[in-house]
Amino acid sequence: MSQSQVCPILDGSLAIAKECSIPEYSPAMKLQPKQIDYTYFFNDTTAKRKPSELRELSRLVDQLPPGSIKLGVGVPNVHTFPFKGFDVELASGEVIKLNEGELAAALQYLPSIGYTPLINKLKEIQDQYHGAQNWKVKSIMVSSGAQEGLSKAVDMCMRCGDAVIMPDPTYTGAIDLFRLHDAEIIGIKQDSQGVLVKEMEKVLASRKKKNQLMPKVIYLNPTACNPCGTTIPTNRKREIYRLACEYNLLILEDDPYYYLSFENVHPTSFMSMDTEGRVLRFDSLSKIMSSGLRVGFVTGHNRLLRQMELHMQTSSMHTSSLSQVLVHKLLSHWDNEGLVSHFLRVKKFYKQKRDHMLLAVKKHLSGLAEWYVPCGGMFLWLKVIGLKDTRCLVTARCLEKNVILAPGYALAIDPKKPSPYIRVSFSIASHEDVDRGISLLAEAIREEIQAV
Known part of the structure; x- marks a missing residue:
């Protein structure tokens, strides 16, 4: 038995085991990038979304230097709020305290995309765990848990009756989102290593040959999935990504258990092998920090996240300011060493x-x-x-x-x-x-x- 975690196969005992260690991903496997027409993935409602002019101003205000005279901003004055400060005691006994600027941000509206210092910190984390990302074409949007981000992605893509590929069984919160659009859900069977790629390929080839409605989206919960607990190994992920490129599909990588993998190394993500900009990755802090904070984040191509941001502008406006500022404060307090120790x-x-x-x-x-x-x-x-x-x-x-x-x-x-x-x-x-x-x-x- 190697040092990597082993995953016994389905035999009713712990006696027979097979390795589920994930092989190293080779950059040589990456596909050549190509231009994607993202409008293909937008439904009619998404195509009609326009920026909220006042919400767009919040982006500009966020970039202004200190001392700017804000006569056009329709927000309440923080001095009228009944809060003087926030001190949070950590499980370690340490106390973190919001300074004056952080408190002001925590009590006020934020840009719909999220709290800029937190987004910058999350970019560092994504670069560390998934390889350096091209932040000129990609970005991050903070959401109220990964579920809100996933909800906005589904609402962005799905037309009534559209087809979607999902593992069977799968996370019910995702199934319910697609059912709202009367989706044709194509369930793919699983084994001890997740979805069966050959079955997925067979379904796609058959539908194309018969000129049936082709799915635009693959939904996957790839690490220690809910409910099966299985992790898709890298070689299967490569094949799934290849199919996504061949059949022009978006991959919704819903990965809230990524940091709860019992492997010695973190799994290779779909995002880390995405060269064509067809992966939307959903991360959550609910399982590793606090489910009540309701902080998750979506990483993906700017074109996709922009449409989701426009939806955010007219729904919740943005994720809780206090939660975002507290998370940023904690991540800054821990720094990388403290974060790894916590994981x-x-x-x-x-x-x-x-x-x-x-x-x-x-x-x-x-x-x-x-x-x-x-x-x-x-x-x-x-x-x-x-x-x-x-x-x-x-x-x-x-x-x-x-x-x-x-x-x-x-x-x-x-x-x-x-x-x-x-x-x-x-x-x-x-x-x-x-x-x-x-x-x-x-x-x-x-x-x-x-x-x-």
Whole structure:
């Protein structure tokens, strides 16, 4: 066994293992850039969006030197607000305090694209983890969690009845966004390493040959995905990116668990191999800093982010100023060394939670269920042996025992079909609750199988 994290295959135990380490991405694999007509990806509503003249002024005001006379800015005076300062105590016992300028920014409107100092800091992070980006053609927009960014991207691209490619099962928050547009959702099956590329290629080739409506978008949750916990390896990502280029698709890389990968090295992202400007990457601070701060960010080509910014101008206007300023203050306080230390601490915490869950599952569910060992994240995906559908098991029998689980059908592309799967989260429950909960689940499975 190498030093890299191993991911046992679906055999119901931890005995048989296969490597899920991600090979180094070679720049030689990069494709030659070409000009993309981004209007192809814009729906009619997006095409009609125009800049808000007053919101555009906020961009200009943000760039003015100190002492400028602001007679045309229709914002409230911060001196009327009931806040004098913000001190935040960290888990380490350290205290960070907003200075006068930071406090003024935290209490006031910001440009819709986000707080400039935070955006600059996030660019540094993206360069560090995904390779140097061309910030002349790319940019970052801060969003209220990755979900808002994803929502605006879907609303930008999808026309009623458009087709989209997604893994099956997948994150329900994404499915719901596409369903609002009556999308034809093309579900691609998965194995222990994520979506099956050959199936994706077969679907695309078949639809093109039959002159069927071609999808414009691929949605992927590539690292320790919700709900399966699998990570797409680099070689598959290269093939998916190749298909995106060949069939003119945008890749929506929704990656909130990227920093919760249990690998020794971070996964190679789609963004890091994007030479054509067809990847929109969605990052979130919810899993590693605070879900309540509601800070995420979108990275992508300026042309795409500009349309999403115009939507932001007429919806939430911008992500919480206080949250953005606090995040920037914390990132500046930590600097790179502190941030890396925090990532390692969080990863260690969840890896220990996962390992304890696996011990409980092996003890109580061997012979009753099959599973992949997740390479990161917060979830374990169980397949119950001997049940075609876990609906009644989860929504009735387990609830009677006060055990809350997520049934597989709720995470499927078609929730009406029976599903033998269960999603188990190991993020919150104590070791004692995990032991008790998995024991009760085993008890419930036996009862349900006997009843069926």
